[in-house]
Amino acid sequence: xxxxxxxxxxxxxxxxxxxxxxxxxxxxxxxxxxxxxxxxxxxxxxxxxxxxxxxxxxxxxxxxxxxxxxxxxxxxxxxxxxxxxxxxxxxxxxxxxxxxxxxxxxxxxxxxxxxxxxxxxxxxxxxxxxxxxxxxxxxxxxxxxxxxxxxxxxxxxxxxxxxxxxxxxxxxxxxxxxxxxxxxxxxxxxxxxxxxxxxxxxxxxxxxxxxxxxxxxxxxxxxxxxxxxxxxxxxxxxxxxxxxxxxxxxxxxxxxxxxxxxxxxxxxxxxxxxxxxxxxxxxxxxxxxxxxxxxxx
Amino acid sequence: xxxxxxxxxxxxxxxxxxxxxxxxxxxxxxxxxxxxxxxxxxxxxxxxxxxxxxxxxxxxxxxxxxxxxxxxxxxxxxxxxxxxxxxxxxxxxxxxxxxxxxxxxxxxxxxxxxxxxxxxxxxxxxxxxxxxxxxxxxxxxxx
Numbered sequence: 001x002x003x004x005x006x007x008x009x010x011x012x013x014x015x016x017x018x019x020x021x022x023x024x025x026x027x028x029x030x031x032x033x034x035x036x037x038x039x040x041x042x043x044x045x046x047x048x049x050x051x052x053x054x055x056x057x058x059x060x061x062x063x064x065x066x067x068x069x070x071x072x073x074x075x076x077x078x079x080x081x082x083x084x085x086x087x088x089x090x091x092x093x094x095x096x097x098x099x100x101x102x103x104x105x106x107x108x109x110x111x112x113x114x115x116x117x118x119x120x121x122x123x124x125x126x127x128x129x130x131x132x133x134x135x136x137x138x139x140x141x142x143x144x145x146x147x148x149x150x151x152x153x154x155x156x157x158x159x160x161x162x163x164x165x166x167x168x169x170x171x172x173x174x175x176x177x178x179x180x181x182x183x184x185x186x187x188x189x190x191x192x193x194x195x196x197x198x199x200x201x202x203x204x205x206x207x208x209x210x211x212x213x214x215x216x217x218x219x220x221x222x223x224x225x226x227x228x229x230x231x232x233x234x235x236x237x238x239x240x241x242x243x244x245x246x247x248x249x250x251x252x253x254x255x256x257x258x259x260x261x262x263x264x265x266x267x268x269x270x271x272x273x274x275x276x277x278x279x280x281x282x283x284x285x286x287x288x289x290x291x292x293x294x295x296x297x
Numbered sequence: 298x299x300x301x302x303x304x305x306x307x308x309x310x311x312x313x314x315x316x317x318x319x320x321x322x323x324x325x326x327x328x329x330x331x332x333x334x335x336x337x338x339x340x341x342x343x344x345x346x347x348x349x350x351x352x353x354x355x356x357x358x359x360x361x362x363x364x365x366x367x368x369x370x371x372x373x374x375x376x377x378x379x380x381x382x383x384x385x386x387x388x389x390x391x392x393x394x395x396x397x398x399x400x401x402x403x404x405x406x407x408x409x410x411x412x413x414x415x416x417x418x419x420x421x422x423x424x425x426x427x428x429x430x431x432x433x434x435x436x437x438x439x440x
Contacts, residue, residue: 043310050306050381054366057339149308149383157422215326215340224341225364231383235308 006278009271013264020260026090027253030246033145034181037243041178044236051232055225059196062218069222070193078115078168081106082159082191083129084175084237085122086245087144092252094176094245095124101186102174106134117168119159121238147242152235159234160227163192173233178240184247191233194226301333303349304379305358312385313349313356320378321348322365331367333376338367344433346388347380357388359437361430384430391438400431 059066083102085095102125106116118136120126126139138158143151162168171192176184189195214221304314320331324340331338342363349356363382406424 040309044308046304046306046311046379047308047381050366050379051364054339054364054381057337057366061339152308153383153426154423212337212339215324215329215338220325221339221341228364228383232308 005274006271009267009274013267013271016260016264016267020257020264023253023256023260027250027257030250030253033246034243034250037146037239037246038178038181041236041239041243044239048232048236051225051229055194055196055222055229057212058214058218058222058225061212061214065219066196066222069219069226070196072193073169076114076169078117078162079109079170079172080117080119080159080162080168081109082119082121082155082171082173082175082234083125084173084241085120085125085128085144086241087123087141088245088249089124090252091245091249092255094248095122095128098174098176098186098241099125099128101188103129103132103134105172105174105188117162119155121155121241144238144245145242147235147238149231149235152231152238155238156227156231156234160192160230164227171230173237175237175241176244177237178243178247181247184240184244189233191230192226194222194229299333299374299376301331301335301376301378304377305347305349305360305385306379306381307385308383312358313387315351317349317351317378319350320365320380321350322346322360322380324365331365331376331378334369335367335376335378337369338365340365342380342382344429346437347382347385358382358385359388359391359434360385361433386434388437391434393435393438396431396434396438400428400435403428403431
């Protein structure tokens, strides 16, 4: 039956076009979220940099106290690993690259004899690790697309508790950093003990030198500063993760839309040929029939 | 002319910034006032009111704990005072009805958390924080 082939193709084209509409819509939505999430990163920058400046200032003000509070312990028996991934899929390599980096880090820590306690952000993270037989202590879901500062506070308070109680010696964060609209990369950073940022980001170090007053003294200040700095770092990681997620999704969906276009085009060609073939066959049959009738006369 | 440039910054946005004549707030050590040409200082802020005096009048903020840094006289002769607060708002923008509702909700959550032994310490701490914030907002808006 000639018409059957055509009908099947027509149905496939329709399905490809429907999928294309979905991917196109997702692409546009992701694109609109990119600028919004980027604006939130920029809005967060003054706070984050201010926090880092205060830590630098405090560390310079009393190096001995800072050394004691900020230095790494000699042995890390238990490390806390926080992995930031997304709540949704269909976003290219965003989730899998962060999750894989986390897995590598965990393997590496375990091979050194360190016990790892794992915390996850994003719906996609916990199942990944559970499938691989790793225990996820707690998974934070539902805000990876649009994180609020209160979400960061929640994570910080949960993650910092074992550290302050002395059950863990180190807190590590694996997340996707937003370097620019064109490049994002998965990075691992140490949240606790606090690391002193290498250099102030925007200001010349001359204002940092000299005598500075502290209220209260450096030791107390650094102790109370640690959880706040943790919140700040986690929040910026969440924001950058969200922006990276949207960029990655936009790119993936743009590629999917292009593929759907190509597929639709080639299917249309095949369908047209099938239709033409069936018409040709029909004409041949008619002509053949007419010829047979005439010669039979 | 030396001036004081005040910035109130929260993680979500820079809340306010502009020239000022004085910054008045309270740290864990006590009340303090920052004037132009103040020396380099770093300190914390206890939850309460941060007042900024400008030439057009005063602006006050409800700050739920935070830090401040003063960096004096850069090349441009400006003393910069930066207030970093996890949560802060303009006193004039406090929604009293919402604060009342938040206080009740936080109180309830706290009671529930205290009744059951199963809740973890962080949930308790968060409920306590929420209650403290609501109470501070109410006490500030009553003034």
